[in-house]
Amino acid sequence: MDNEHVGAAIEIRGLVKTFGSFRALDELDLTVEPGEVHGFLGPNGAGKSTAIRVILGLLRKDSGEVRLLGGDPWADAAELHRRLAYVPGDVSLWPNLSGGETIDLLIRMRGADPATSRRDELIERFSLDPTKRGRAYSKGNRQKVALVAAFATNPDLLILDEPTSGLDPLMEQVFNDCVAEHTARGATVLLSSHILSEVDRLADRVTIIREGRVVESGRISDLRHLSRSKIVATLTGAVPDLAGTAGVHDLSVDGRHLSCTVDPDGLPVVLTALTQAGVEALTSTPPTLEELFLDAYRDRAGAAR
Amino acid sequence: MSRPYRPATTGWPLLLRIALRQDRILAPVAIGVLVLMSVASAAATPGLYADEADRVHAALAINASPAIVALYGPVLDVTSVGELSMTKMTVLYAVFVAVLFVVLVRRHTRVDEENGRTELVGGTAVGRDAPLAAALLEAVVLALALGVLMAGGNALSGLDAVGSLAFGAVWAGTALVASGIAAVAAQLSASARTCAAFAAGAVGVEFVVRAVGDTGPGWLSWCSPLGWNTQVRAYGDQRWWLLLLYPALSVVLVGVAVTLRGRRDLGSGLVAARPGPATGSPRLADALSLSIKVHATTIVLWSVAAGAMGVVFGMIAPGIGDLLDSETAQSIIDELGGALVAAILSVVAVVLSYFAVTVVNHAGRDEADGRAEIVLATATSRTRWFAASAVVALVGTAWLLVVTGVGLWIGYVAADGPGIGNLLVAALAWVPAAWVVGALAVLTLALGVRWTGLVWAWPAGFLTLTLIGDLVDLPGWVKGLSPYSHVPSVPADSWSWGSAGGLTAVTAVLLAVAWWRFRERDIG
Numbered sequence: 140m141d142n143e144h145v146g147a148a149i150e151i152r153g154l155v156k157t158f159g160s161f162r163a164l165d166e167l168d169l170t171v172e173p174g175e176v177h178g179f180l181g182p183n184g185a186g187k188s189t190a191i192r193v194i195l196g197l198l199r200k201d202s203g204e205v206r207l208l209g210g211d212p213w214a215d216a217a218e219l220h221r222r223l224a225y226v227p228g229d230v231s232l233w234p235n236l237s238g239g240e241t242i243d244l245l246i247r248m249r250g251a252d253p254a255t256s257r258r259d260e261l262i263e264r265f266s267l268d269p270t271k272r273g274r275a276y277s278k279g280n281r282q283k284v285a286l287v288a289a290f291a292t293n294p295d296l297l298i299l300d301e302p303t304s305g306l307d308p309l310m311e312q313v314f315n316d317c318v319a320e321h322t323a324r325g326a327t328v329l330l331s332s333h334i335l336s337e338v339d340r341l342a343d344r345v346t347i348i349r350e351g352r353v354v355e356s357g358r359i360s361d362l363r364h365l366s367r368s369k370i371v372a373t374l375t376g377a378v379p380d381l382a383g384t385a386g387v388h389d390l391s392v393d394g395r396h397l398s399c400t401v402d403p404d405g406l407p408v409v410l411t412a413l414t415q416a417g418v419e420a421l422t423s424t425p426p427t428l429e430e431l432f433l434d435a436y437r438d439r440a441g442a443a444r
Numbered sequence: 445m446s447r448p449y450r451p452a453t454t455g456w457p458l459l460l461r462i463a464l465r466q467d468r469i470l471a472p473v474a475i476g477v478l479v480l481m482s483v484a485s486a487a488a489t490p491g492l493y494a495d496e497a498d499r500v501h502a503a504l505a506i507n508a509s510p511a512i513v514a515l516y517g518p519v520l521d522v523t524s525v526g527e528l529s530m531t532k533m534t535v536l537y538a539v540f541v542a543v544l545f546v547v548l549v550r551r552h553t554r555v556d557e558e559n560g561r562t563e564l565v566g567g568t569a570v571g572r573d574a575p576l577a578a579a580l581l582e583a584v585v586l587a588l589a590l591g592v593l594m595a596g597g598n599a600l601s602g603l604d605a606v607g608s609l610a611f612g613a614v615w616a617g618t619a620l621v622a623s624g625i626a627a628v629a630a631q632l633s634a635s636a637r638t639c640a641a642f643a644a645g646a647v648g649v650e651f652v653v654r655a656v657g658d659t660g661p662g663w664l665s666w667c668s669p670l671g672w673n674t675q676v677r678a679y680g681d682q683r684w685w686l687l688l689l690y691p692a693l694s695v696v697l698v699g700v701a702v703t704l705r706g707r708r709d710l711g712s713g714l715v716a717a718r719p720g721p722a723t724g725s726p727r728l729a730d731a732l733s734l735s736i737k738v739h740a741t742t743i744v745l746w747s748v749a750a751g752a753m754g755v756v757f758g759m760i761a762p763g764i765g766d767l768l769d770s771e772t773a774q775s776i777i778d779e780l781g782g783a784l785v786a787a788i789l790s791v792v793a794v795v796l797s798y799f800a801v802t803v804v805n806h807a808g809r810d811e812a813d814g815r816a817e818i819v820l821a822t823a824t825s826r827t828r829w830f831a832a833s834a835v836v837a838l839v840g841t842a843w844l845l846v847v848t849g850v851g852l853w854i855g856y857v858a859a860d861g862p863g864i865g866n867l868l869v870a871a872l873a874w875v876p877a878a879w880v881v882g883a884l885a886v887l888t889l890a891l892g893v894r895w896t897g898l899v900w901a902w903p904a905g906f907l908t909l910t911l912i913g914d915l916v917d918l919p920g921w922v923k924g925l926s927p928y929s930h931v932p933s934v935p936a937d938s939w940s941w942g943s944a945g946g947l948t949a950v951t952a953v954l955l956a957v958a959w960w961r962f963r964e965r966d967i968g
Contacts, residue, residue, distance in 0.1 A: 195821050197967040217825035225821035231813040233738055234558065234635055237720025240728060247729035248822035270719035274558060274634060274711075285818070298821075 146209045148173050148296050148327040149194055154203035156189055156351075163189045165351035167203070171329050176322055178342030178359070179331040186351040187331040188228060191300050194329075195225060208296060221250045224289035228301035228331070230281040232273030238284045239269030245288035256291040264313050279305035290317045297321060297328045303337060315341060335425060368423045370409065371398045375417035384408055395419075452571030459570065459578035463552045464585075471586055474544050477908050478615075479593045482533050486601035488915040489529035496523065503528050510760045514655040515788055517674040526603045526679025530611060532911075534673050536791065539651055540904075541590065541615055542622035542670075545583055546643040549626035552579035554639040557630075557711055573705060576627060580698060583623035591616030603679065610678035610687070617690025621669045622647065624697025631704035634713040641745050648749055652756055659760050669693060731824050731832035739803060739836055743843075746799050750792070750844045754851020757788045758867065759859040785852065785870055786933035793874035793928065796844045797903040800837035800882030807833035808889050808896030817968055830962050834886050834955060841878045845871045870934040876947030880927035881906065883954035890958035892965065 149171040156164040164186050171177040181187050192198040194207055196216035205212055210219045232241055242262075243253040262269050265283045276284065282305045289297060297318075303311050318328055318341055332338050338345055339359060346356040367388070374395050381387045381397075386405020391398050401409050413421065464471075493499045503522035506512050517535040519527050527534075553576055556562045562575055571577075595612030599605040622643075629642035654671040657664025665671030669690065676686045728737055736743075810816045819829055849871025856867060885899040906926035913923035923929050927947055932940045 192817070192966075192968070195817075197817055197820060199964070199966055216820070217823050217828075220821055221823045223821075225818070227814055227817060227821075229814060230818070231815050233734075233815060234637075235720075235738065235741070237722070239722040240720060240724035243724030244728050244734060245818065245822060247724070247726075248731075248819060248824050250823050253724065269722040272720050 146173075147171055147206070148208060149177075149329060150204070150206040151190070151194070152204040154190070154193060154205060155201045156186075156193055156198060157201055163351055164193070167348065167351060168353055168356075169346050171327060172344075173327050174322070174325050175343045176318065176328040176330060176341050178338030178345035179329055179348070180333065180335065180338055180345055181331075181348040181354075182333055185348050187333075187348065188300055189351075190348075191225075191298055191329070191331060194298065195220070222294055223296040223298060224249065224292065224294040225298045226282070226285045226289045226300060226302045228304065230278075230285045232276065232281050232284060234272065234274035236273050237270050238267060238273070238276065238280070241273065241284055242269065242288045242291065245285075246291055249292065249294070251292040253291070258287060258291040261287040261290055261317070264317075265310060277305070279307065279310070282306060283310070286314065286317070290321065293321075293324065293326070295326060297326060299328065300331045301333065302330070303332075303334075311337075367400045367402055368406065368425055369398070369400050370413075371422050372396070372413055372418060373420040374413065375419050377416060379412040379416050381409060381412060384412070453574045453577040455565075455570030456574040456577040456581065459552075459565065459574050460581050463578050463582045466551070467548060467582070467586075471548065474904075475586065475590050475593065477904070478537065478541060478544075478590065479597050481537060481908065481911055482530070482594055483597040483601050484912050484915040485533060486526075486529050486598045486603045490525055490602065499523075499525065499528055506531060510659045511757065511785070511788060513658050514757060514760045515791065517654065517658050517671075520674060520677050521680030524607075524679045526598075526607045526611070527677075529603060530598075530679065533611075534614070534678075535651075535654065535670050538615060538618045538670060538673050539647060541618050542625075542647045542650075543644070545587065545619045545622040546626040546629075546640070546647065548586065549579045549583055549623045550630060550636065550639055550643065552582065553627065553630040554633075555636045558634075558636045563710060572710065573702065576630070576701065576705060580623055580627060583619065587616045587619035587623070590619060607679035607682070610676060610682045610684070613687050614673050614676050614678055614690075617687060618669065618673060620690050620694040621697070624694035624701070627701035628697050628704065631701050631708065632713055634711065637742065638713075641742070645745070645749070648753075652752070655756060655760070731819060731828045732835060734819070735803075735807075735832040735836045738806070739840070742799075742802065743840055746796075746840075746844055747847050750796060750848045751851040753792065754848040754853075754871075755855035755858075757785070758852040758855020758857075760855075785867060786937075788852075789848070789870055789874055790928065790931075790933075792848055792871075793845065793878055793931070794903050794907045796841055796848070796874075797878045797881040798900075799844055800841045800878065801885050801899050801903060803833055803837035803840060804882070804885040804889050804899050805896060808893055808899070811889075811893045811968060812896070814968065820967060826963050826967075827959065830890070830959060833889075834883075834958075837882045837886065838879050838951070841882055842872075842875045845875050845878065869939055873931055873934040873939060873944070874928075876944045876951065877927040877931045879951040880947050880954065883951045883958070887954050887958040887961075890962040890965070893968065 147170050149169060151167060151169040154164050154167040154169075155162070167186070167190060169179070169190065179187055179190070189198065193200050193205060194212055196207075196212035196214075196219075199213060207219050208222055212219060232238075236244070239262075242258055246253045246256055246258065265287055267280060267283045267287060271280070273281070273284075282302065286302060289299070299318075303314055306314060318330070322328060328341075330338060330341060342359060344356070344358050347354045374397065378392050378395065378397055381390055381399060384405060385408070386402035387409060388400045388402075389398075397413075399409070493502060500522045503519040506516070507518050507522070515536060516531045519531065521527050556565075556575060565575065591612035593612075594615050595608045598608035598611060625646045626639075626643045629639045629646065632642055633639055650668045650670045654665050654668040654674075657666070657668065657671055658674070665675065672686055672689055676683055727733055807816070810819075816829060820826060846868070849868035852867040852871065881902050884902050888895050888899050888902075906928055909918075909923065909926045910929055912918065913926075913929075927950070930943045930947060932938065932943055
């Protein structure tokens with residue numbers, strides 16, 4: 140089917156948003172196709188939340204094109220919002236309203252009926268106590284209140300801004316299941332995060348931004364190089380020469396200490412070589428997004444020269 | 445075996461510095477205005493009277509009017525220039541001092557705790573009683589500053605120096621007691637708003653107990669710290685020992701607060717939060733019902749306070765009937781701040797305007813904290829969200845003035861007062877002026893959420909303008925900037941459709957501009 144014809148769930152072209160002299164969004168492009176989970180990645184302060192607020196019609200754009208579900212989010216905000224659910228990154232609740240009251244209020248404000256929604260089931264799954272007052276909830280529980288309200292109905296679009304930052308691993312699993320259930324019925328999801336692994340699990344496509352600009356955008360499988368691991372090892376025997384090994388980058392050797400970054404494909408070879416040399420200590424960590432961005436920028440700056 | 449609770453105050457100097465920095469605008473401005481009022485009164489009052497006989501006559505007229513005594517307290521030494529000059533300052537403005545210190549202490553204790561800032565600080569090398577210690581130390585520093593500036597200002601304006609010292613001490617003492625009250629209130633409830641309600645209630649009780657004592661059983665005046673303000677007789681034959689009661693009471697209150705603090709957890713109150721309903725009522729479904737729900741407790745508390753205040757003053761008012769016959773007496777009272785019931789209402793209207801301000805301020809906090817964002821991401825339009833707060837603010841203020849009017853009327857009838865016109869109409873006359881102030885608060889928020897803090901300045905600013913205008917003879921148009929100045933002194937004057945209509949029209953224009961601006965601006 141022709142995507143131009145169906146229309147993207149979110150379509151942004153050349154979006155600029157400034158706060159005073161600070162350029163929060165600088166010619167940002169973002170296209171979220173119907174039915175996909177779109178990962179929206181970037182370090183803290185990259186402009187993810189600002190972009191989402193423009194998409195929701197909360198902030199006024201300076202220039203560029205923004206279409207939300209085929210409409211203008213600034214002019215038709217209330218009408219468009221009937222078809223979406225939003226979970227902010229830092230959920231603030233009304234101190235004297237209980238969690239249950241807040242969930243039902245938000246569902247009703249979207250024009251749905253809590254009685255026919257999945258609220259009870261979700262409260263159970265997220266093991267949320269709905270009788271607590273807003274001020275008594277921890278960060279994770281406040282987030283659960285917003286998530287239950289968002290997942291309880293069947294919106295066309297879910298906009299989730301760092302939705303798992305306060306959840307424990309068990310609840311993250313429930314969250315992943317909920318996202319899967321909604322995409323199974325055809326919903327579109329915009330998932331903002333600064334955790335690469337989370338987006339890796341859930342998203343079909345990702346857009347990575349830094350300082351208000353798109354750094355990378357495409358299918359996860361095309362951005363495999365982003366999941367390089369950093370390996371630091373202390374060896375008992377002679378340090379093997381990995382310089383020529385496929386998939387090994389940033390190699391540095393200092394006595395018995397070795398560190399490098401390795402593409403997923405290169406891992407078996409590297410690990411075998413290290414094991415043969417005798418391992419005293421070994422850590423393997425995925426690179427932080429910040430490192431990746433620094434790399435991306437360094438590469439680009441180098442290429443330009 | 446139980447060990448006595450030992451306060452842990454490590455790290456207070458840093459917190460004190462932060463507190464002083466946070467209040468670097470509010471505290472100097474508020475203290476400056478209070479001192480300015482006092483100095484202006486001290487400088488201007490002697491000139492209002494031709495000779496001592498005239499002054500004594502005025503003082504006797506005040507004492508003869510229970511309504512004025514209830515509002516300002518009696519003049520104990522009728523020959524004292526200082527006491528006559530400080531009529532309004534002694535008790536009524538001391539209430540503003542108390543409110544200021546409640547605001548300051550609450551801000552650095554319960555508000556920080558509710559916002560999670562205390563937790564942030566508690567994770568560092570800071571004792572858990574350090575925030576309270578820092579807040580109270582700041583209060584002591586500012587109370588002393590206020591007292592010294594007051595004493596110096598009054599003395600420089602020509603009042604007796606020793607008396608001015610005593611008077612400065614009275615205000616400092618009022619501030620200390622209010623800080624103690626706020627410290628206790630901050631321990632009782634988990635909510636910053638309930639803390640404010642407890643503290644405001646305690647100051648209100650102080651005022652009412654003194655008002656009843658000053659106009660009836662005299663011993664009651666001694667039960668209220670505000671009653672001591674008069675009894676110190678700062679500008680007469682001073683009772684210095686009485687000044688010791690203020691620090692003594694505040695030490696007791698702080699002791700209570702520290703003990704209570706030791707028995708509760710961070711973020712909780714002694715009054716345990718009850719669990720709420722697991723599901724929401726179908727009536728809680730839009731921005732307006734949300735706004736009403738959020739402010740329901742506040743509305744009930746304000747209504748009880750407004751009604752009680754109305755009844756108390758209504759019962760006191762009939763004693764004024766005789767006074768009205770004497771033309772000289774009436775003109776003297778006019779000079780002192782309006783006639784009779786109207787004088788009370790002029791103060792009540794300013795106080796009740798603060799209801800609108802709290803509602804608008806709350807909307808600003810909803811926006812700053814992200815709750816407005818959650819609502820506006822639903823099918824709720826900006827107009828609806830905005831209107832919800834404006835409606836509750838303005839209708840709520842009108843409602844509170846009606847409650848006050850009904851209270852006045854009930855008290856007045858119960859005390860067999862002579863017919864002096866419809867007291868309900870007298871209260872309603874202030875509604876349009878309070879609306880203008882409420883609409884200005886709404887406009888302030890509409891200009892941008894970062895201006896929200898300024899909404900508190902509107903009622904106090906206009907009150908200051910009126911009071912200073914009376915004392916230093918500002919040009920008419922400057923005084924006319926205050927909406928309160930356009931309200932006829934019903935029931936002494938007659939109801940004016942021109943004033944009511946004009947102020948309502950101004951309200952409508954302000955709200956329209958606010959709405960237009962709010963629809964165009966960024967949220968958050």
